[in-house]
Amino acid sequence: MKKLINKPEDVVKExxxxxxxxxxxxxxxxxxxxxxxRADAPVKGKVGVISGGGSGHxxxxxxxxxxxxxxxxxxGAVFTSPTPDQMxxxxxxxxxxxxxxxxxxxxxxxxxNFEMAAELARAEGIDVEAVVIDDDVAVQDSLYTAxxxxxxxxxxxxxxxGAAAEEGRSLQEVVAVCNKVKKFGRSMGMALxxxxxxxxxxxxxxxxxxxxEIGIGIHGEPGRTRMxxxxxxxxxxxxxxxxxxxxxxxxxxxxxxxxxxxxGTPPIELYIIFRKAVEIAEKAGLKVVxxxxxxxxTSLEMAGCSITMLKMDDDLxxxxxxxxxxxxxxxGV
Amino acid sequence: MKKLINKPEDVVKExxxxxxxxxxxxxxxxxxxxxxxRADAPVKGKVGVISGGGSGHxxxxxxxxxxxxxxxxxxGAVFTSPTPDQMxxxxxxxxxxxxxxxxxxxxxxxxxNFEMAAELARAEGIDVEAVVIDDDVAVQDSLYTAxxxxxxxxxxxxxxxGAAAEEGRSLQEVVAVCNKVKKFGRSMGMALxxxxxxxxxxxxxxxxxxxxEIGIGIHGEPGRTRMxxxxxxxxxxxxxxxxxxxxxxxxxxxxxxxxxxxxGTPPIELYIIFRKAVEIAEKAGLKVVxxxxxxxxTSLEMAGCSITMLKMDDDLxxxxxxxxxxxxxxxGV
Numbered sequence: 001m002k003k004l005i006n007k008p009e010d011v012v013k014e015x016x017x018x019x020x021x022x023x024x025x026x027x028x029x030x031x032x033x034x035x036x037x038r039a040d041a042p043v044k045g046k047v048g049v050i051s052g053g054g055s056g057h058x059x060x061x062x063x064x065x066x067x068x069x070x071x072x073x074x075x076g077a078v079f080t081s082p083t084p085d086q087m088x089x090x091x092x093x094x095x096x097x098x099x100x101x102x103x104x105x106x107x108x109x110x111x112x113n114f115e116m117a118a119e120l121a122r123a124e125g126i127d128v129e130a131v132v133i134d135d136d137v138a139v140q141d142s143l144y145t146a147x148x149x150x151x152x153x154x155x156x157x158x159x160x161x162g163a164a165a166e167e168g169r170s171l172q173e174v175v176a177v178c179n180k181v182k183k184f185g186r187s188m189g190m191a192l193x194x195x196x197x198x199x200x201x202x203x204x205x206x207x208x209x210x211x212x213e214i215g216i217g218i219h220g221e222p223g224r225t226r227m228x229x230x231x232x233x234x235x236x237x238x239x240x241x242x243x244x245x246x247x248x249x250x251x252x253x254x255x256x257x258x259x260x261x262x263x264g265t266p267p268i269e270l271y272i273i274f275r276k277a278v279e280i281a282e283k284a285g286l287k288v289v290x291x292x293x294x295x296x297x298t299s300l301e302m303a304g305c306s307i308t309m310l311k312m313d314d315d316l317x318x319x320x321x322x323x324x325x326x327x328x329x330x331x332g333v
Numbered sequence: 334m335k336k337l338i339n340k341p342e343d344v345v346k347e348x349x350x351x352x353x354x355x356x357x358x359x360x361x362x363x364x365x366x367x368x369x370x371r372a373d374a375p376v377k378g379k380v381g382v383i384s385g386g387g388s389g390h391x392x393x394x395x396x397x398x399x400x401x402x403x404x405x406x407x408x409g410a411v412f413t414s415p416t417p418d419q420m421x422x423x424x425x426x427x428x429x430x431x432x433x434x435x436x437x438x439x440x441x442x443x444x445x446n447f448e449m450a451a452e453l454a455r456a457e458g459i460d461v462e463a464v465v466i467d468d469d470v471a472v473q474d475s476l477y478t479a480x481x482x483x484x485x486x487x488x489x490x491x492x493x494x495g496a497a498a499e500e501g502r503s504l505q506e507v508v509a510v511c512n513k514v515k516k517f518g519r520s521m522g523m524a525l526x527x528x529x530x531x532x533x534x535x536x537x538x539x540x541x542x543x544x545x546e547i548g549i550g551i552h553g554e555p556g557r558t559r560m561x562x563x564x565x566x567x568x569x570x571x572x573x574x575x576x577x578x579x580x581x582x583x584x585x586x587x588x589x590x591x592x593x594x595x596x597g598t599p600p601i602e603l604y605i606i607f608r609k610a611v612e613i614a615e616k617a618g619l620k621v622v623x624x625x626x627x628x629x630x631t632s633l634e635m636a637g638c639s640i641t642m643l644k645m646d647d648d649l650x651x652x653x654x655x656x657x658x659x660x661x662x663x664x665g666v
């Protein structure tokens with residue numbers, strides 16, 4: 001196993017220690033239970049926005065904590081759901097009196113634990129709502145998921161919900177923004193290589209030197225099909241077609257096009273994919289009005305990419321463009 | 334070869350096409366000869382700041398073109414120096430009448446071609462100066478280099494020189510800032526894996542499954558030594574010790590500590606390295622007053638990292654903190 005780590009069991013703790021030292025202007029890191037919280041939390045009168053999930057998808061979620069995005073993130077062990085006590089303590093830490101939104105990716109463990117944390121928080125008098133993101137069109141059920149998996153739209157939901165909360169919207173209004181992303185965002189991914197979870201010490205799956213997997217999940221869950229590696233243009237078509245054919249895209253729609261690297265894919269390859277994805281979107285009559293190209297929701301060092309399209313409207317555009325100050329996304333500040 | 338590309342010979346062209354479509358607010362891309370230039374170039378009365386080099390190190394250099402950093406970047410083929418005509422045309426495109434600085438990494442091809450371009454530009458009446466960055470303490474001469482290689486300090490030089498130019502300093506003043514980075518910045522890197530240049534189609538070097546290489550260059554040039562993989566903490570010591578022992582660091586110095594990923598290394602590993610690097614720096618009496626953690630000067634999908642330390646003073650701090658608006662670095666705007 002080729003990794004820059006000490007003991008596998010210390011990976012998340014030591015990473016969080018480094019993260020805390022690097023970014024004291026943006027975040028505080030609480031240990032035992034572990035969560036990353038905005039340096040100025042709780043913000044009185046503001047809806048708190050929280051997400052969380054297994055580690056290994058960085059910069060998601062800790063890298064999205066800061067003004068205009070998440071109030072807190074709960075990192076589990078690598079590819080393992082965080083525990084309810086992490087989510088409960090994070091919820092209490094960001095509660096400014098206006099309620100807290102949990103943005104949850106659709107994985108069984110995440111949902112179960114976030115539900116338990118929400119119940120416990122409500123028992124303590126905090127108004128908590130949850131929205132489950134399930135945007136991956138690749139497969140219906142999966143290894144850790146009933147229904148579709150939650151992937152790239154989560155990053156977009158965290159950005160626009162954070163902006164909505166920042167401008168003082170109510171919990172119900174922020175929930176409505178999140179549900180819009182859930183409804184109008186679709187994703188699909190592929191992998192050229194596996195990744196290696198530190199505890200496991202060996203690749204999650206084997207993929208022969210000349211093969212790729214289309215429709216893979218961010219934990220290496222099986223996708224739709226394995227086949228010989230094709231060109232970037234052909235791969236882009238294989239990802240874009242199912243996304244466009246799914247509801248809710250139609251000619252004339254304005255979209256945000258997000259080409260995401262799985263971790264081990266260089267920027268030059270992502271821009272080659274993006275170039276073709278724009279061409280395909282435009283051929284379908286879609287207008288690409290915003291974009292995001294880079295490794296924003298990763299699977300450790302996996303080589304591959306995913307594409308996410310979100311149908312935009314004036315409000316989502318305004319929320320997307322609003323200032324954000326986090327490690328992973330920063331503009332307008 | 335597992336890459337998201339079409340034909341190897343089209344990689345740079347198609348990447349630049351995607352880059353241009355993604356970021357029209359920041360840059361324009363000129364094709365034939367290829368260069369990336371600020372959307373508002375030339376800026377009248379401002380010193381132009383240019384860099385360039387082989388592709389495959391993204392976001393360097395094209396990702397650093399924008400307000401407060403580079404005015405233009407010249408991308409060569411992967412790991413291949415750009416040509417003098419690229420540099421000449423870029424120099425002309427950013428000349429606002431106050432002269433142009435070429436920030437050159439110390440590789441023989443880059444230096445030769447930038448020198449030729451500077452001569453041609455001077456013949457057309459443009460005041461051109463060049464500073465060669467040679468901050469890699471690992472080895473004296475190398476595969477493509479006489480003297481030390483230019484690596485991580487280049488990113489820092491581009492940031493502070495861009496800021497100095499932005500606030501209206503003269504060419505000689507911007508050159509002085511660049512020379513300060515050259516004098517006070519030191520780097521060293523290591524690799525866990527090779528990378529594969531698209532044209533070559535196979536890994537640049539072989540590194541057994543249980544070995545790493547210390548002191549490697551950003552094109553896979555041989556380093557100081559190969560050995561069995563050690564822990565992140567031990568590796569950090571092996572990189573930090575030669576940096577600290579080299580001039581010009583001494584107890585009490587304020588430094589910027591930059592932990593860089595080579596491309597295929599996940600953020601969690603970089604923060605583990607950063608955590609230990611801060612501890613080592615502080616033990617040596619250095620004060621880490623700024624930091625940068627991420628993949629900013631890469632070697633395609635190589636797994637590994639490098640560490641750069643730059644001794645700061647009040648002026649460098651001010652220039653580092655100044656607003657910057659590029660794909661790779663963005664704050665204050």
